[in-house]
Amino acid sequence: MGHTVLVCDDAIFMRTMITDILTQAGYEVVGEAESGAQAVERYRALKPDLVTMDIVMPDMGGIEAVREICKVNPEAKILMCSAMGQQALVVEAIQAGAKDFVVKPFQPSRVLEAVQRLLG
Amino acid sequence: MDLARYTALFLSDSRDHLQRCNELLLAWERSPGSSTPVGEIFRAFHSIKGSSAALGLDPVAELAHAAEQLLEAIRDGNQSAGREVLDALFLAVDGLEEGVEAVGRGDAPRAAPALIETLRALAPVMPSRTAEMPVTERRLTERPSGANASADGSGRHVRVDLLRLDALVQGIGELMVARNRLAALADGEIGSELEQVSSRISGLVSTLQSGVLRARMAPVAEVFQRFPRMIRDLGRDLGKEIRLDLSGGDIELDRSVLDALGDPLTHLLRNAADHGLEPPADRARAGKPREGVIRLRAERARDEVTVTVADDGRGIDRAAVRQHAVDRGLLEAESAMPDAAGLLRLLSQPGFTMKRDVSRVSGRGVGVDAVVARIRALGGRMELKTVPGRGTTFLLHLPVTRAIVRALLVQVGDERYAIPFGVLAEAGVHEASKGEVTLRGVPVPTADLRDALWLGGGRSGRRPVVVVNVGDHRAALMVDSLLGQQDVVVEQFAAPAGLPTWVGGATILPDGTPALILDPAALF
Numbered sequence: 001m002g003h004t005v006l007v008c009d010d011a012i013f014m015r016t017m018i019t020d021i022l023t024q025a026g027y028e029v030v031g032e033a034e035s036g037a038q039a040v041e042r043y044r045a046l047k048p049d050l051v052t053m054d055i056v057m058p059d060m061g062g063i064e065a066v067r068e069i070c071k072v073n074p075e076a077k078i079l080m081c082s083a084m085g086q087q088a089l090v091v092e093a094i095q096a097g098a099k100d101f102v103v104k105p106f107q108p109s110r111v112l113e114a115v116q117r118l119l120g
Numbered sequence: 121m122d123l124a125r126y127t128a129l130f131l132s133d134s135r136d137h138l139q140r141c142n143e144l145l146l147a148w149e150r151s152p153g154s155s156t157p158v159g160e161i162f163r164a165f166h167s168i169k170g171s172s173a174a175l176g177l178d179p180v181a182e183l184a185h186a187a188e189q190l191l192e193a194i195r196d197g198n199q200s201a202g203r204e205v206l207d208a209l210f211l212a213v214d215g216l217e218e219g220v221e222a223v224g225r226g227d228a229p230r231a232a233p234a235l236i237e238t239l240r241a242l243a244p245v246m247p248s249r250t251a252e253m254p255v256t257e258r259r260l261t262e263r264p265s266g267a268n269a270s271a272d273g274s275g276r277h278v279r280v281d282l283l284r285l286d287a288l289v290q291g292i293g294e295l296m297v298a299r300n301r302l303a304a305l306a307d308g309e310i311g312s313e314l315e316q317v318s319s320r321i322s323g324l325v326s327t328l329q330s331g332v333l334r335a336r337m338a339p340v341a342e343v344f345q346r347f348p349r350m351i352r353d354l355g356r357d358l359g360k361e362i363r364l365d366l367s368g369g370d371i372e373l374d375r376s377v378l379d380a381l382g383d384p385l386t387h388l389l390r391n392a393a394d395h396g397l398e399p400p401a402d403r404a405r406a407g408k409p410r411e412g413v414i415r416l417r418a419e420r421a422r423d424e425v426t427v428t429v430a431d432d433g434r435g436i437d438r439a440a441v442r443q444h445a446v447d448r449g450l451l452e453a454e455s456a457m458p459d460a461a462g463l464l465r466l467l468s469q470p471g472f473t474m475k476r477d478v479s480r481v482s483g484r485g486v487g488v489d490a491v492v493a494r495i496r497a498l499g500g501r502m503e504l505k506t507v508p509g510r511g512t513t514f515l516l517h518l519p520v521t522r523a524i525v526r527a528l529l530v531q532v533g534d535e536r537y538a539i540p541f542g543v544l545a546e547a548g549v550h551e552a553s554k555g556e557v558t559l560r561g562v563p564v565p566t567a568d569l570r571d572a573l574w575l576g577g578g579r580s581g582r583r584p585v586v587v588v589n590v591g592d593h594r595a596a597l598m599v600d601s602l603l604g605q606q607d608v609v610v611e612q613f614a615a616p617a618g619l620p621t622w623v624g625g626a627t628i629l630p631d632g633t634p635a636l637i638l639d640p641a642a643l644f
Contacts, residue, residue, distance in 0.1 A: 009195075011133065011167040011171060013133050013170070014126075017174060058160070104173060105174040105176075
């Protein structure tokens with residue numbers, strides 16, 4: 001059975017792109033979230049194997065969402081998706097509990113590599 | 121990856137974001153002290169940066185990045201939102217819009233090094249400090265209507281390509297033609313099973329038709345929302361203080377009407393700002409507030425939507441327009457001062473431009489003919505009200521849809537013609553003498569369709585007459601016979617050159633023959 005993924009990004013463009021990449025590789029995208037708050041709520045509800053998380057989102061940013069999700073499940077596998085020039089934030093996200101990151105604009109192969117590594 | 125699909129997403133997303141940016145920047149500019157929308161604008165730029173970079177549209181991504189950094193500087197207190205900064209942000213939105221629209225046309229977006237330099241110069245960058253936007257930022261309570269509304273969860277929406285809806289309307293149009301033919305067959309067999317099935321199908325098709333037409337409706341806000349920015353820029357260019365009041369943005373119109381409405385409204389608003397409103401000093405001298413007001417309003421009335429463009433400026437100088445018309449041989453030198461309808465008729469004469477010579481005095485007149493022509497082409501009509509020193513109001517009466525209209529079928533010569541119910545006042549047989557019809561004792565402007573069609577032989581005596589509303593007035597159309605009512609599907613067609621202006625479209629009748637749809641207003 002394919003692993004389940006929750007895709008969090010406020011841009012529908014990015015959600016579509018990540019969902020396509022993952023679906024084509026056989027993963028099951030079980031949900032999407034367009035804000036940090038939604039990400040936490042959907043994580044609780046869906047218990048996905050992996051979360052991809054944007055950093056800049058309305059309502060609650062990605063880093064805050066990582067913290068909240070890690071309170072629910074310290075073992076949560078979260079892959080940060082950051083834009084160029086957010087290195088400092090990526091470090092903060094990793095400290096908050098994210099397990100890896102990819103930088104936008106990303107290559108599909110780079111995303112899949114990171115996902116595979118996380119899901120072992 | 122499916123490039124076309126991503127590009128389409130990029131386009132619709134970015135357009136929404138940029139529109140929202142314009143709204144937020146305008147609100148910000150009006151009340152600089154309020155809780156600033158830095159976070160939301162930042163995210164919009166950020167989102168455009170991300171998707172454009174993913175598509176390899178580097179010029180767009182770079183510009184978005186530079187704009188994003190300026191907002192960061194503001195948020196971090198390294199820059200304040202002064203006039204220079206807001207102007208730069210407006211320019212950034214424009215630049216991004218250009219880039220996005222270039223992509224929409226299939227062109228490569230152009231780099232904007234000068235603009236990026238401007239943005240950079242305003243943003244003292246501290247490269248190590250790129251931080252997340254504050255997470256507690258308050259959301260603005262007012263949401264843009266339309267596409268973004270779904271983000272609230274207040275309604276679930278699907279984006280549908282208009283071409284698909286057009287195909288549906290086309291299909292339903294053909295279904296209606298078939299239904300009408302079936303009804304014609306069943307007519308001879310009252311009470312039969314065929315007649316029962318036929319009437320059941322009629323009901324179902326009508327339901328289906330109104331459902332599809334509803335799906336094509338969109339709020340006029342989609343057109344209105346671009347104007348606050350335009351008026352702001354115009355005000356600056358013209359050195360005038362202008363407030364634009366919008367209302368009725370939630371009123372819905374058929375997509376095709378809506379799409380064709382942007383240009384005429386732009387035209388009228390520009391005229392109002394440029395020629396209608398006086399410079400602040402003149403207004404002050406006349407005892408008016410320095411700030412001129414332009415109102416743009418949409419209202420629904422029966423099966424019409426009325427869009428009003430009103431300014432509180434100087435009003436149209438009737439005498440100047442009249443003189444201009446006399447000079448051009450459109451009016452007799454001794455003719456009376458035109459009333460509002462007459463004024464509009466003069467202004468809508470093709471090429472009746474008062475640009476150089478009279479526009480300063482007249483206050484108006486630039487290209488109103490083009491606007492009238494467009495509104496007529498949409499199956500609508502225009503009305504004008506103007507009071508010297510008080511202002512000018514244009515009313516645009518528009519059909520809610522132009523895909524399917526209920527029409528009265530008439531016969532003239534060997535041909536049948538459809539007259540839309542929207543303009544219809546009454547129909548009946550009336551006495552005509554000397555080419556004029558008298559309605560309840562009052563003679564009304566009359567046109568004989570036989571003359572209009574060069575058939576000749578317009579007969580006097582009792583004639584079938586269709587009475588139509590033309591502006592504030594009634595007018596009579598003499599025909600050969602009245603055939604009955606029919607829902608007709610308006611076929612969009614490029615009018616062949618030389619076709620009279622009173623032909624508003626074409627349709628296919630139940631028996632499969634084509635008929636022209638009349639626009640009676642153009643006959644008077």
